[in-house]
Amino acid sequence: MSTLSLLMLFSGIATIALIACYLDAKFQWRLNDWMNGRCDNPFISSETKTLKACIQEKDEKIDALTQRIETLEAIVTEPAYELNKKINAL
Structure with a gap:
């Protein structure tokens, strides 16, 4: 060649x-x-549809966990939470 x-x-x-x-x-x-x-x-495209569904489900879980973390941060940073923690420590 x-x-x-x-x-x-x-x-x-x-x-x-x-x-x-x-x-x-x-x-x-x-x-x-x-x-x-x-x-x-x-x-x-059956596998691609299932992969897209798994990705969407994972994204929804991440969003839910992010909301829970934001709620926990709001609770922990409240002044009442610190006061309650100090009272319980006594």
Whole structure:
């Protein structure tokens, strides 16, 4: 093989890989997984829907925990809480 044909072959493979990465990021088609033998059909979006649901559930938990922390901070920083702590220490 000549140098030109090798260069064209490698650039073609790199172009296909970059396009697959772009389509994976844009549409979640899982083409890279399909090319590496990790999935049967790259266009089935059942796993992406479950992943999105898990991420949404995790975000909701984080929001709930953030609200609880804010409430606890408000309770602890109240002057009445410090007074009650001093009274209990006596």
